[in-house]
Amino acid sequence: MDLRHNEIEGNSEPTQSLGQTSHLALDIGGSLIKVVYFSISRDNCIDREQESSANDTLGFSNGNCKHPILQGRLHFAKFETSKINDCLEFISSKKLHLGGFQHHENPGKNKNFIKATGGGAYKFTELFKENLGIDLDKEDEMDCLVAGANFLLKAVHHEAYTYIDGQKEFVQIDQNDLYPYLLVNIGSGVSMIKVDGDGKFERVSGTNVGGGTFWGLGRLLTKCKSFDELLELSHQGNNRVIDMLVGDIYGGMDYSKIGLLSTTIASSFGKAVSDNKELEDYKPEDVARSLLRMISNNIGQISYLNALRFGLKRIFFGGFFIRGQPYTMDTISVAVHFWSKGEAKAMFLQHEGFLGALGAYVSYAKHSIDDLVCNQSMQLPVSASYTADPNYNPLNGDFNDNESIQCSVYAA
Amino acid sequence: MDLRHNEIEGNSEPTQSLGQTSHLALDIGGSLIKVVYFSISRDNCIDREQESSANDTLGFSNGNCKHPILQGRLHFAKFETSKINDCLEFISSKKLHLGGFQHHENPGKNKNFIKATGGGAYKFTELFKENLGIDLDKEDEMDCLVAGANFLLKAVHHEAYTYIDGQKEFVQIDQNDLYPYLLVNIGSGVSMIKVDGDGKFERVSGTNVGGGTFWGLGRLLTKCKSFDELLELSHQGNNRVIDMLVGDIYGGMDYSKIGLLSTTIASSFGKAVSDNKELEDYKPEDVARSLLRMISNNIGQISYLNALRFGLKRIFFGGFFIRGQPYTMDTISVAVHFWSKGEAKAMFLQHEGFLGALGAYVSYAKHSIDDLVCNQSMQLPVSASYTADPNYNPLNGDFNDNESIQCSVYAA
Numbered sequence: 015m016d017l018r019h020n021e022i023e024g025n026s027e028p029t030q031s032l033g034q035t036s037h038l039a040l041d042i043g044g045s046l047i048k049v050v051y052f053s054i055s056r057d058n059c060i061d062r063e064q065e066s067s068a069n070d071t072l073g074f075s076n077g078n079c080k081h082p083i084l085q086g087r088l089h090f091a092k093f094e095t096s097k098i099n100d101c102l103e104f105i106s107s108k109k110l111h112l113g114g115f116q117h118h119e120n121p122g123k124n125k126n127f128i129k130a131t132g133g134g135a136y137k138f139t140e141l142f143k144e145n146l147g148i149d150l151d152k153e154d155e156m157d158c159l160v161a162g163a164n165f166l167l168k169a170v171h172h173e174a175y176t177y178i179d180g181q182k183e184f185v186q187i188d189q190n191d192l193y194p195y196l197l198v199n200i201g202s203g204v205s206m207i208k209v210d211g212d213g214k215f216e217r218v219s220g221t222n223v224g225g226g227t228f229w230g231l232g233r234l235l236t237k238c239k240s241f242d243e244l245l246e247l248s249h250q251g252n253n254r255v256i257d258m259l260v261g262d263i264y265g266g267m268d269y270s271k272i273g274l275l276s277t278t279i280a281s282s283f284g285k286a287v288s289d290n291k292e293l294e295d296y297k298p299e300d301v302a303r304s305l306l307r308m309i310s311n312n313i314g315q316i317s318y319l320n321a322l323r324f325g326l327k328r329i330f331f332g333g334f335f336i337r338g339q340p341y342t343m344d345t346i347s348v349a350v351h352f353w354s355k356g357e358a359k360a361m362f363l364q365h366e367g368f369l370g371a372l373g374a375y376v377s378y379a380k381h382s383i384d385d386l387v388c389n390q391s392m393q394l395p396v397s398a399s400y401t402a403d404p405n406y407n408p409l410n411g412d413f414n415d416n417e418s419i420q421c422s423v424y425a426a
Numbered sequence: 427m428d429l430r431h432n433e434i435e436g437n438s439e440p441t442q443s444l445g446q447t448s449h450l451a452l453d454i455g456g457s458l459i460k461v462v463y464f465s466i467s468r469d470n471c472i473d474r475e476q477e478s479s480a481n482d483t484l485g486f487s488n489g490n491c492k493h494p495i496l497q498g499r500l501h502f503a504k505f506e507t508s509k510i511n512d513c514l515e516f517i518s519s520k521k522l523h524l525g526g527f528q529h530h531e532n533p534g535k536n537k538n539f540i541k542a543t544g545g546g547a548y549k550f551t552e553l554f555k556e557n558l559g560i561d562l563d564k565e566d567e568m569d570c571l572v573a574g575a576n577f578l579l580k581a582v583h584h585e586a587y588t589y590i591d592g593q594k595e596f597v598q599i600d601q602n603d604l605y606p607y608l609l610v611n612i613g614s615g616v617s618m619i620k621v622d623g624d625g626k627f628e629r630v631s632g633t634n635v636g637g638g639t640f641w642g643l644g645r646l647l648t649k650c651k652s653f654d655e656l657l658e659l660s661h662q663g664n665n666r667v668i669d670m671l672v673g674d675i676y677g678g679m680d681y682s683k684i685g686l687l688s689t690t691i692a693s694s695f696g697k698a699v700s701d702n703k704e705l706e707d708y709k710p711e712d713v714a715r716s717l718l719r720m721i722s723n724n725i726g727q728i729s730y731l732n733a734l735r736f737g738l739k740r741i742f743f744g745g746f747f748i749r750g751q752p753y754t755m756d757t758i759s760v761a762v763h764f765w766s767k768g769e770a771k772a773m774f775l776q777h778e779g780f781l782g783a784l785g786a787y788v789s790y791a792k793h794s795i796d797d798l799v800c801n802q803s804m805q806l807p808v809s810a811s812y813t814a815d816p817n818y819n820p821l822n823g824d825f826n827d828n829e830s831i832q833c834s835v836y837a838a
Contacts, residue, residue, distance in 0.1 A: 133674075133677065133679075260545070263544070283639045284639065286642030
């Protein structure tokens with residue numbers, strides 16, 4: 015374990031020593047807790063050379079070093095932050111917290127460390143200590159978002175895609191031509207980060223109109239009990255019932271002189287001004303649809319304006335707001351395309367919701383991202399060079415969840 | 427009347443000939459109809475020289491030309507577009523429609539023209555014809571907004587002001603250093619216009635999150651019956667009840683690394699996500715406050731980002747959303763100041779809601795704006811050089827409304 019130990023010693027947290035490797039990392043946001051954990055499917059030691067043929071097909075060269083290897087999957091789970099006890103129970107029942115780091119300064123206490131990011135890593139420190147006996151080792155939220163995005167964009171095949179006219183198209187990222195890009199993470203609020211390289215970034219903007227706004231306003235307006243229910247509802251709705259369109263103002267005509275079609279939304283929820291209706295008189299699905307459109311469009315516009323400032327052509331959208339929803343992605347894509355006159359491109363990520371948690375996970379070793387090899391389970395069985403605890407017990411259970419990433423983890 | 431006739435002949439509407447001068451102009455928007463009309467308080471002819479001393483104190487030089495003059499006021503009125511009949515009645519009762527232009531091609535029909543802008547000028551053409559027997563002579567909405575803003579900024583003393591830390595401070599506009607500026611008109615929707623001179627402008631952006639969104643969403647959420655009621659309600663509210671602050675996520679701490687205070691709003695309405703509350707459990711005033719803050723902040727941010735694109739230091743906010751509300755102006759000012767790091771300045775206009783209607787009014791003559799002299803009634807009794815119909819009967823009634831502008835109108 016010397017190599018890894020030294021790497022950790024060399025970073026900004028020299029007081030910690032690694033007794034064992036964790037398989038769990040958390041991103042505790044304002045609305046959701048995102049969990050990433052590793053499960054072992056084959057724990058036999060193999061030689062990296064044995065894998066070279068498989069990796070060669072991906073263009074990765076692992077070299078000839080010999081290490082014990084754990085093959086398995088990275089799994090993803092989420093919980094509502096307001097139901098944090100469900101998360102604690104989940105971790106406890108799967109014993110995910112037992113693979114953490116030990117305090118260097120208090121080896122006798124045998125306290126475990128779990129990497130955690132997001133504001134909740136601060137807010138819920140005591141709760142985790144009391145319930146699971148673990149310390150949350152806090153990683154900066156922006157650091158983690160960027161590390162997670164870079165990891166996914168570099169290591170995971172078929173991660174990024176565009177969504178245009180209902181067509182999802184995977185984008186093969188040229189690792190030599192990845193930077194700079196704008197990362198827009200849509201959580202409860204929205205952060206916009208200009209990324210120039212590994213660990214090189216600046217949070218250039220953000221907006222308080224984000225996923226929490228959609229869900230919060232949506233709950234109040236529709237009485238939906240969950241984010242998923244609200245999104246599902248929005249599929250069936252028609253935003254034109256409540257939104258004031260250019261045509262509503264111009265008597266059905268375009269305002270063509272400035273390029274506004276009659277179908278362009280002039281004012282979100284603007285029809286509610288003059289309709290003599292109460293909230294109950296509108297269908298909840300129409301309300302949900304207008305709200306989704308309003309917020310997606312707004313985020314798309316502010317993202318584009320920030321990309322423009324720095325001449326960024328690619329905008330990657332992450333965070334738990336999008337959820338692969340066609341209407342959301344379409345609205346964002348159209349907004350970016352419209353405002354940038356086709357100059358900038360909106361791209362989405364398969365594991366969009368877990369950037370922060372993945373960033374916290376890869377922060378255990380602070381390996382160079384370039385060394386990681388990982389591929390989505392449904393695509394190709396591949397390996398990730400990553401340090402893991404060979405003494406860790408493989409988890410029982412079925413891990414065929416769609417979002418999981420098949421990985422091989424190398425114990426250094 | 428030759429001069430004026432020629433001027434009109436020289437513009438893009440050569441088929442019209444002016445028989446008499448109108449004293450009424452309309453801006454019919456998605457939510458509100460804005461009316462500007464002129465009333466005569468003294469209809470004696472005076473020499474412009476007689477006024478030179480008053481004007482000299484303002485730095486205006488009117489020269490020595492002799493013209494009949496009408497002294498009076500420009501008045502402002504508004505109606506909800508959904509209650510357009512109230513507007514028709516108002517015009518009819520005051521006989522404001524009787525001073526319009528006559529059709530050149532149909533002099534026998536004696537049809538009057540009224541200058542009108544906004545989408546409703548198209549939508550309600552027939553309604554005005556049927557009810558008042560007048561044709562709406564349509565002026566482009568953006569043309570009118572810019573003409574109205576330029577008119578106010580150049581001709582009206584104490585028109586523009588900043589609002590910082592609760593302090594309203596009038597800004598003396600140097601007419602030689604007015605351009606370029608960003609004009610942000612917040613009506614039902616929002617238009618953002620880069621203004622480079624008289625009639626020289628480009629609509630560079632806009633957003634569908636505007637006054638109609640505030641009012642529409644606000645109605646649905648609070649059951650308020652009017653925009654004014656909703657604004658009034660918002661005064662008493664506390665947005666922190668529903669908004670998710672950085673401190674709510676970070677356990678009361680700042681996220682100081684990226685400069686976010688614990689009191690910064692991370693997610694508008696984000697607390698409604700986790701509070702186990704229905705809409706009825708929140709106070710309407712808190713909801714109204716959060717909504718006002720969300721929309722004001724959002725408009726401020728998008729405005730700044732557009733000002734930044736073009737290196738514009740001054741942003742003038744117009745439209746009927748702001749209404750001189752301290753909280754609205756404070757939020758917009760802070761947003762512009764925060765995002766621009768103090769580089770850009772938000773400014774507000776005393777007659778913010780009537781830019782389009784004023785622009786339609788001044789379009790009758792298409793005089794050079796530089797010739798106009800006009801001052802707010804409460805400040806100084808001044809004159810505006812403007813062509814008016816000397817045969818027009820002065821209106822009866824009391825015109826001490828606060829928003830009126832005292833003017834002198836010259837019949838050419």
